[in-house]
Amino acid sequence: MRRFADLHLKPHIEDTDQVEKLIKKASELGYRMVAMSLPIAIKQARISHLRKICWDEKVDFVTRVNLAPGTAKELLRDLRRFRRSFEIISVICHSKPVARQAAKDRRVDLLTFPATGIRKRLFDRAEAELASHALSRLEIEMAPLLSLNGFSRIRLLSSLRKEFVIAKKFGVPVVLSSGATDEYLMRGPREYAALAGLFDVASSAALDALSDGPFSLVERNREKLSPGYVAPGIRVVKEGGCCPKV
Amino acid sequence: MPKGVRRRYLALKLVSAHFVNQEDVMNAVWEAVVRLFGEYGASKADLALIKRIPEGDYMVMRCSHSTLEMVKTSIASVTEIGGSPAVVHILRVSGTLKALLKKLQL
Numbered sequence: 001m002r003r004f005a006d007l008h009l010k011p012h013i014e015d016t017d018q019v020e021k022l023i024k025k026a027s028e029l030g031y032r033m034v035a036m037s038l039p040i041a042i043k044q045a046r047i048s049h050l051r052k053i054c055w056d057e058k059v060d061f062v063t064r065v066n067l068a069p070g071t072a073k074e075l076l077r078d079l080r081r082f083r084r085s086f087e088i089i090s091v092i093c094h095s096k097p098v099a100r101q102a103a104k105d106r107r108v109d110l111l112t113f114p115a116t117g118i119r120k121r122l123f124d125r126a127e128a129e130l131a132s133h134a135l136s137r138l139e140i141e142m143a144p145l146l147s148l149n150g151f152s153r154i155r156l157l158s159s160l161r162k163e164f165v166i167a168k169k170f171g172v173p174v175v176l177s178s179g180a181t182d183e184y185l186m187r188g189p190r191e192y193a194a195l196a197g198l199f200d201v202a203s204s205a206a207l208d209a210l211s212d213g214p215f216s217l218v219e220r221n222r223e224k225l226s227p228g229y230v231a232p233g234i235r236v237v238k239e240g241g242c243c244p245k246v
Numbered sequence: 247m248p249k250g251v252r253r254r255y256l257a258l259k260l261v262s263a264h265f266v267n268q269e270d271v272m273n274a275v276w277e278a279v280v281r282l283f284g285e286y287g288a289s290k291a292d293l294a295l296i297k298r299i300p301e302g303d304y305m306v307m308r309c310s311h312s313t314l315e316m317v318k319t320s321i322a323s324v325t326e327i328g329g330s331p332a333v334v335h336i337l338r339v340s341g342t343l344k345a346l347l348k349k350l351q352l
Contacts, residue, residue: 029335145323146323146325147325149281182331183261183333184261184325184331184332184333185325186333187322187333187335188335188336190318190336191318191321191322191335191336192322194315194318194319194322194336195319195322195323197315197319198282198319203315
């Protein structure tokens with residue numbers, strides 16, 4: 001049986017009621033993993049509290065931070081500071097230099113582009129080529145598809161259609177997430193798969209983008225953040241005097 | 247002998263902060279179909295509300311087999327019913343009403 005993940009819930013973290021509602025709703029809709037965008041200065045106690053709420057609802061909690069740097073230099077500084085503090089790093093690309101740097105940096109997990117403003121959808125062939133050599137994935141948020149209407153939604157659908165084709169061509173994995181700020185913007189995985197049909201994504205590909213993709217991303221990052229990790233495939237299994245000296 | 251019209255039955259759950267009547271729900275779904283797929287698409291959908299079960303706000307809707315994906319997409323895109331925020335979740339889809347009710351145990 002497939003497990004599903006929603007890697008982007010956007011509640012007001014201070015509003016415990018809203019956070020609980022969203023987590024409960026995610027659990028009801030069949031998600032087994034959720035990630036919330038957290039403020040950079042969040043305290044460990046608050047993260048533990050969120051983890052406990054998720055645990056009660058039988059949902060795995062993933063920490064995530066959204067970086068929205070103004071320049072590529074700022075992005076590099078932020079990545080140095082926060083990479084080891086959060087399980088998922090997403091970069092909201094408002095400019096081309098930031099988008100290019102984010103695409104080629106192996107510390108970036110998700111590339112996100114603003115839903116409004118056609119000129120800010122910077123995922124083109126060059127971006128996809130860079131992303132295909134790194135580890136970043138294209139994130140598509142579904143909430144704007146529900147909240148926008150008229151020409152804004154038409155333009156967004158057109159951009160998403162092009163981006164999905166480019167991502168597929170260059171082998172860049174795509175992750176679908178809700179981007180929901182309240183429970184009325186949350187949908188079940190199969191409903192998102194149906195909505196993804198609006199930008200010509202096959203149902204099976206959409207379900208993969210809600211299950212296998214997010215789970216493999218989180219598993220990889222958790223392994224990297226674990227204390228014994230050295231490099232891909234190499235980890236410390238034993239330390240101390242029992243090891244023979246070379 | 248021509249084969250009968252193939253249909254699909256959808257079990258839906260309505261989530262809304264306020265009470266909404268079934269006409270409002272149908273209007274919202276029709277509007278969503280027309281908005282996303284136009285009048286031509288809507289004309290092929292053969293949408294009808296079959297049943298409403300007030301306990302738990304469940305509904306059963308019918309559509310033609312060929313437009314199932316279109317109807318599912320439209321239902322998922324509903325964000326407002328009768329002026330208040332609402333969601334219609336698709337619980338199950340079946341080829342016959344009997345099988346659907348059996349699956350739902352209603």
